[in-house]
């Protein structure tokens with residue numbers, strides 16, 4: 001049975017996974033005797049059908065079974081192995097140090113939302129420092145400086161929406177109160193609060209780095225087209241001046 005409407009977590013490509021593109025089965029664990037619980041390991045492996053991606057998705061489960069090897073469908077434990085955690089793939093033109101803080105914040109969010117939020121705040125500070133060159137001792141001072149520069153049009157690359165997104169997050173629970181402390185102070189947060197910080201990082205990556213890259217690419221292409229036209233004009237002009245002979249007639 002093909003898997004309908006599967007969305008690749010690496011590239012976001014939605015697809016119907018055909019039989020030759022996935023492997024979904026249980027393997028029976030044979031250990032212990034009849035007084036013990038019986039287990040099986042379930043695995044789902046999928047290769048993305050997007051030609052530019054073709055990455056391996058791998059998900060494992062531990063399930064109980066009965067003595068006749070009949071596996072109970074709802075798992076005891078699940079492991080999302082590949083991709084690791086909830087991190088979305090990020091382009092390589094974003095500084096590696098920011099990506100690694102982001103990846104790690106995603107990786108540990110379930111086991112330690114506190115540590116995840118700490119890394120996420122450090123990542124947000126890193127973005128403001130790297131992208132805008134604003135560096136102060138506290139994150140809140142950096143955000144205020146950023147707002148000032150956007151309002152006074154010293155920074156024109158972004159709109160007030162980015163500031164609004166940061167402000168919106170500041171209004172949430174403990175995160176807001178602790179934005180005023182040093183980013184290395186560990187704060188008590190719930191998973192959903194840590195999740196919101198991660199989403200803010202994704203928004204900032206997209207609205208700042210990705211948007212800037214696309215803008216630069218557009219300009220680069222425009223320039224290439226203009227340069228080509230220019231070169232064509234020049235060679236036409238030199239041909240008209242008798243620079244090259246017409247091809248011989250057969």
Ligand SMILES: [Zn+2]
Nearest residue numbers: 008011048053
């Ligand atoms: Zn993919």
